[in-house]
Each structure stands twice: as C-alpha cells, then as structure tokens.
Amino acid sequence: MKRETAKQILIHLALISAAIICVYPLSRIFTVSIRPGDRVISTDLALIPDGATFLSYMKLLKETYFLRWLFNSLVITVTTSMIGVSLASTAAYAFSRFNFFGKKSAMIMLLSTQMIPAGMLILPLFLMIMKMNLMNTYLGMIIAYSVSSLPFSIWILKGYYDTIPKSLEEAAMVDGTGYVGAFWRVILPLSAPALSIAFLFNFTSAWNEYLVARVVLFSSKQYTWTLGLFELQGQFITQWGMFAAGSMLVTIPVLLVFLYSSKWLVSGLTLGSVKG
Amino acid sequence: MASVTFKKIVKKYNDNLILDGVDLEIRDHEFVVIVGPSGCGKTTMLRLLAGLEEITSGDIEIDGLKVNDLPPAKREIAMVFQDYALYPHMTVKENMSFALKLRHFPKDEIEKRVKESASILQLEKLLNRMPKQLSGGQRQRVAIGRAIVRKPKVFLFDEPLSNLDAKLREEMRVEIARLYQKLNSTIVYVTHDQVEAMTLAGRVVVMNKGHIQQSGTPLDVYRKPQNVFVAGFIGSPTMNFLRGKIEKQEDFFYFSNQSVKIFLPLFSFPEVEKYSGKDVILGIRPDDIILDDKKIDHAHKISGNVEVIELLGHRENIYIKVGDQKILAVGEAFSNFSPGSLVEFSFNYKNIHIFDATTEKRINS
Numbered sequence: 001m002k003r004e005t006a007k008q009i010l011i012h013l014a015l016i017s018a019a020i021i022c023v024y025p026l027s028r029i030f031t032v033s034i035r036p037g038d039r040v041i042s043t044d045l046a047l048i049p050d051g052a053t054f055l056s057y058m059k060l061l062k063e064t065y066f067l068r069w070l071f072n073s074l075v076i077t078v079t080t081s082m083i084g085v086s087l088a089s090t091a092a093y094a095f096s097r098f099n100f101f102g103k104k105s106a107m108i109m110l111l112s113t114q115m116i117p118a119g120m121l122i123l124p125l126f127l128m129i130m131k132m133n134l135m136n137t138y139l140g141m142i143i144a145y146s147v148s149s150l151p152f153s154i155w156i157l158k159g160y161y162d163t164i165p166k167s168l169e170e171a172a173m174v175d176g177t178g179y180v181g182a183f184w185r186v187i188l189p190l191s192a193p194a195l196s197i198a199f200l201f202n203f204t205s206a207w208n209e210y211l212v213a214r215v216v217l218f219s220s221k222q223y224t225w226t227l228g229l230f231e232l233q234g235q236f237i238t239q240w241g242m243f244a245a246g247s248m249l250v251t252i253p254v255l256l257v258f259l260y261s262s263k264w265l266v267s268g269l270t271l272g273s274v275k276g
Numbered sequence: 277m278a279s280v281t282f283k284k285i286v287k288k289y290n291d292n293l294i295l296d297g298v299d300l301e302i303r304d305h306e307f308v309v310i311v312g313p314s315g316c317g318k319t320t321m322l323r324l325l326a327g328l329e330e331i332t333s334g335d336i337e338i339d340g341l342k343v344n345d346l347p348p349a350k351r352e353i354a355m356v357f358q359d360y361a362l363y364p365h366m367t368v369k370e371n372m373s374f375a376l377k378l379r380h381f382p383k384d385e386i387e388k389r390v391k392e393s394a395s396i397l398q399l400e401k402l403l404n405r406m407p408k409q410l411s412g413g414q415r416q417r418v419a420i421g422r423a424i425v426r427k428p429k430v431f432l433f434d435e436p437l438s439n440l441d442a443k444l445r446e447e448m449r450v451e452i453a454r455l456y457q458k459l460n461s462t463i464v465y466v467t468h469d470q471v472e473a474m475t476l477a478g479r480v481v482v483m484n485k486g487h488i489q490q491s492g493t494p495l496d497v498y499r500k501p502q503n504v505f506v507a508g509f510i511g512s513p514t515m516n517f518l519r520g521k522i523e524k525q526e527d528f529f530y531f532s533n534q535s536v537k538i539f540l541p542l543f544s545f546p547e548v549e550k551y552s553g554k555d556v557i558l559g560i561r562p563d564d565i566i567l568d569d570k571k572i573d574h575a576h577k578i579s580g581n582v583e584v585i586e587l588l589g590h591r592e593n594i595y596i597k598v599g600d601q602k603i604l605a606v607g608e609a610f611s612n613f614s615p616g617s618l619v620e621f622s623f624n625y626k627n628i629h630i631f632d633a634t635t636e637k638r639i640n641s
C-alpha cells in the first residue's frame with residue numbers, strides 16, 4: 001500500500017516537472033504577445049504584464065496576410081496528411097502481408113532515406129518541383145511534404161499491421177470479403193491508433209516545415225505561416241509582439257488535432273480477438 | 277448441405293511436400309473428423325478447402341463443382357478458426373451478422389438468424405459485449421455462432437476446443453454434437469483429441485505425413501486399424517506392439533519372440549497359415565489384456581513381472597515385463613498388484629492385430 005503511494009507520488013512528480021518544462025516557454029511567449037508595444041523586450045516575469053493588450057493580435061490580423069498564411073498552411077497540411085496516410089496505409093499493408101521481389105531491400109531503402117539530412121534534399125526537390133512547373137503552388141508543396149513523411153509512416157504502420165493476426169482477414173474473407181474488403185473493414189478499423197499516429201506525424205511535420213517552403217514559395221500571399229512569421233523579422237526591427245501573437249495562434253490547430261485524435265490513440269484494441 | 281471431394285490433392289510450400297496426393301470423398305451431411313499428429317497437414321486440408329491457400333495440383337469439388345479458383349467468399353463455407361479470430365472492434369452481434377450484411381440480407385432476416393443462433397448457443401445476454409469482454413468458452417461459442425448464422429454448405433472446424441479446459445471442452449463437445457443434429461449440414465472437423473474424434477465423427481480420417489492412412493467409422497479405425505500408424509495413433513493408452521515371428525507347433529500357430537510365446541487361435545488370424553515363419557508385428561490394446569483369473573486362458577497364459585503401477589482413479593495402468601518384452605495392461609483399480617510381483621495374463625484373442633513387419637500393413641481380417 002505504502003509502496004503504491006510512493007510510486008504514485010514519483011510518477012506525478014516526474015509528469016508535473018515535464019509539464020512545467022513544456023508549458024513554461026509557451027507561457028513566456030503568451031506574456032510577450034500581450035505586452036503593450038513599447039515594452040515587448042522587458043525582463044518582467046509576470047504572466048499577465050501591466051497594461052496587457054491584444055493589440056499585437058489585432059495588428060497581426062489586420063496588417064499582415066496572417067489569416068491567409070494560416071489558411072495556406074491548413075490546406076497544405078491537411079491534404080498532405082490525408083494523402084500521406086492513405087498511401088502509407090496501403091503500402092504498409094502490402095509490405096506486411098504479401099511476399100514480393102525486393103520487399104526487404106525496399107523496406108531498408110525507405111528507412112535509409114530518413115537518414116539523409118533534410119538540407120541535402122532541398123536542391124533536388126527544388127529542381128523537381130521547378131521542372132514540374134509547380135513552383136509557388138499548393139500542389140508542389142503537397143507533393144514534397146507527402147513523400148517526405150511517407151517512409152516513416154510506412155514503417156509505423158507495417159509494424160502495427162504485423163501485430164494483427166492474419167486469421168482475422170482470413171475470417172473476413174471466408175465471411176465474404178475480398179482482400180480489399182478485409183483491409184477496409186477489419187485491418188483499417190483495428191489500426192486506428194497507428195493511423196492516428198501517422199496522421200499526427202504527417203500533420204506536425206508539414207505544419208512546422210520551413211526549409212522546403214522557403215524554396216518553393218516566393219509570393220507573400222502563398223506563404224505558409226512559418227514563412228509569414230519569419231517575414232515579420234524585419235531587417236532592422238523585429239515585431240516581437242506580433243511574432244509572439246502569431247506563434248500563439250498557430251498552436252491552436254495542432255492542439256485541436258491532437259485533442260481530437262487522442263480518442264483514437266487508445267491501444268489494446270486487438271485484445272480478445274484470438275485465443276483466451 | 278453439400279458433398280466435398282478432394283482429388284489427388286498435392287500441396288507444396290516451396291519445396292516442402294505437405295499433402296501428397298490426398299483423395300477424400302465427403303458425402304452430404306457427413307461429419308468427418310480429421311485426426312493426425314501435429315504438422316501432418318490437417319489445417320492445410322481445411323485451408324485448401326476454404327480457399328485460403330492455393331492448391332499445387334489436384335482438384336477440390338463442392339457439390340460436384342470444381343472450386344480450385346473460387347475465392348473464399350464464393351465458396352459458401354464457414355470456418356471456425358483454431359484461434360477463433362473474432363473481429364475485436366465489433367460486438368458479438370456485429371461479429372455474427374458481418375457475413376450476412378456483406379451479402380445484403382434484409383435487416384429483419386439478419387436479426388432473426390442472429391437471435392436464433394444466439395439462443396442455440398446461449399449467447400443472448402452477450403450480444404452487445406466486445407470480444408475482449410468474453411471468457412474463452414464464450415468466445416468459442418461466438419466463433420461457432422458466427423459460422424452457423426450463415427447456414428453454409430460446409431462447416432470447417434479447426435481444433436475449436438483445443439484452447440478450452442477439460443470440463444468446458446466436454447460441454448462444448450456435446451454442444452457440437454447437438455448442433456450437428458440440428459443443422460443438417462456437412463462438417464469437416466480437425467482435432468488432436470481422440471475422444472472428440474471417436475464421439476463426434478461419422479467418419480474418422482487418420483492422416484500422417486501428407487497421406488490419408490485410413491478413413492472409416494470410429495469403430496472401424498479402432499477395431500480394424502489398417503496399419504501400425506493408425507493402430508498406434510488411435511486409442512489411449514497406446515497399443516502394445518510386439519515384434520516376432522509366426523511359428524507352427526503341432527498344428528497350432530504361435531506368435532513368438534525371445535521373450536514371449538503367444539497362442540494364436542485360428543479365428544483371431546484366419547490367414548495365419550500363409551505367414552508361417554514370417555516376421556510380423558502383433559498389436560494388442562492394453563484393455564485387451566486379460567488379468568482376471570476367472571477369464572484368463574489358463575492353457576496359454578503368460579507370466580511376467582509387474583514393473584510399475586499408475587493409478588488413474590477407477591482403473592490402473594500396469595506395466596508388465598516378460599523377459600525383455602514390455603507390455604502395458606489396464607486393470608481395475610486396486611487390483612492388489614505390487615511392483616515386482618508375479619502377474620499372469622492372456623490376450624483377448626478377438627482383438628489381436630497382426631501387421632506385416634516390413635510394410636506395417638494389417639494382415640489379419
């Protein structure tokens with residue numbers, strides 16, 4: 001009994017400190033975002049500073065293309081994630097369930113692409129997107145992003161599919177589905193946790209991406225929020241207030257996606273399907 | 277309700293020959309139980325029939341129709357998997373109605389059939405549970421329920437009771453026997469368990485190493501095993517096998533080796549004349565060794581020493597040694613034998629099995 005309590009206390013301590021470490025920087029940014037314009041760079045530590053104001057938010061929304069940037073980011077990110085997850089879920093199924101020539105080497109090749117630093121990929125990506133005439137377009141961005149998260153998603157999903165007993169699909173096929181039906185009605189629903197992890201991974205990496213966007217997008221209206229916010233870093237003065245306000249706002253979609261998908265992250269869904 | 281025919285079925289995995297030309301005809305409404313040691317290809321037979329595995333060569337017919345290239349969905353077969361394979365994301369009810377929904381059955385028909393099967397299997401109270409909220413026996417019943425709602429042509433069972441404890445297994449065995457009466461359909465049932473095979477089967481098919489060793493009624497394979505493998509595989513405890521020769525002495529025939537000499541009355545081995553002087557294997561079940569002093573054939577009794585006694589409750593296993601020959605007999609419990617003591621016995625001549633020593637095939641009728 002006592003040991004249990006001690007364990008609980010330790011766990012809570014660890015979690016609380018982790019939470020503080022995560023939340024503290026965010027709270028600073030929040031503070032900066034609501035400081036009055038003349039005092040953004042102050043050493044004051046109060047969470048709500050004197051004369052707190054939403055002026056930076058107003059200015060950000062009115063004087064810049066911020067909403068447009070956010071919209072661009074959302075379109076690109078959501079499309080990317082959906083394409084990425086659909087491609088990965090089917091590719092991973094093939095890798096998990098079928099034997100074909102070159103399967104092993106293909107898996108290893110996928111993994112090795114992940115070891116190439118992102119910077120090295122910029123030039124080839126740039127060249128390809130230019131040749132396809134997709135510079136400064138959503139489509140160019142979406143293609144670049146979906147393929148770059150694909151290997152990781154495939155590995156995650158393949159690993160998960162491998163844990164689903166094959167007899168479940170066989171039961172489905174005996175019950176009257178084909179391969180596709182078994183995949184759609186049995187494998188996909190069971191893979192919800194892994195699918196949502198793959199989705200989140202695609203989402204966050206596309207949402208926060210800067211380098212590729214920098215190269216592909218060149219007109220202010222087409223910018224994603226990452227490019228847009230950095231544009232606020234003027235040559236002579238950086239609008240820290242607006243910068244912070246923007247940073248606060250862009251966390252909202254990610255937060256919503258995480259909250260929504262958390263219900264799918266419950267694991268142990270395959271429990272009870274086989275044996276006793 | 278359908279007949280099933282395996283014609284010269286060969287199955288290879290890469291270069292491993294798993295089934296080596298299996299011929300089997302299953303009649304409409306027959307309950308066929310396939311038994312055999314682990315790895316002999318029982319599951320493979322079912323999977324080929326279900327269409328989950330490709331045939332290397334040969335034909336499978338259902339109701340006279342060749343199904344080699346038919347996908348599982350089109351074969352009108354239901355299978356109860358060894359590991360149940362319930363869909364974990366569906367309730368019991370959804371599990372049971374899945375196949376019917378795929379076939380676009382009307383809602384009230386689905387409802388009716390699920391209800392019907394649920395009541396046969398006593399699953400009514402569990403219909404809204406998820407598989408993980410069920411006990412092993414309940415899962416097993418759901419797996420059967422999922423099969424019977426479909427009213428398929430053929431049922432395939434792959435060791436459905438192997439994961440249950442002894443008591444539950446007994447209950448389910450009776451349940452399945454009752455279902456069979458009710459369903460009136462063809463059943464192919466794979467098991468390791470002798471009792472299941474003997475009690476459920478209309479016909480037992482004994483397999484080994486990719487071949488069918490014998491196929492016949494339970495009584496047939498028990499009373500007249502066609503070869504040494506079947507004789508040793510069916511029956512518990514295992515049959516005694518004695519190697520020796522047929523000898524003739526003054527118009528009588530005997531089986532003998534350096535330790536024992538056993539009288540062979542003509543009715544036990546009518547063909548004995550032909551085998552005089554030949555090497556044979558004599559098989560005798562432990563139950564067919566007579567220890568009771570009143571029933572022993574005193575003229576030809578054999579005496580040996582008791583080595584070990586295992587008490588099994590109402591019976592006991594008595595390990596006897598005659599010279600170098602070990603023989604297991606089964607006797608009434610508390611028969612007052614003790615290790616080392618002298619024991620006299622004779623064989624129940626009606627149930628002696630004689631096999632050719634080289635081909636291991638049965639030679640007495």
Ligand SMILES: Nc1ncnc2c1ncn2[C@@H]1O[C@H](COP(=O)(O)OP(=O)(O)OP(=O)(O)O)[C@@H](O)[C@H]1O
Pocket residue numbers: 289292294312313314315316317318319320321468
């Ligand atoms: N996918 C496969 N690839 C290669 N060999 C296989 C495959 N499936 C089964 N085998 C082999 O085929 C043989 C027969 O297997 P099968 O599952 O039919 O045996 P079984 O009689 O059902 O055994 P058990 O009683 O243990 O279930 C075994 O030797 C097994 O190793």
Ligand SMILES: [Mg+2]
Pocket residue numbers: 318319320358434
């Ligand atoms: Mg098996």
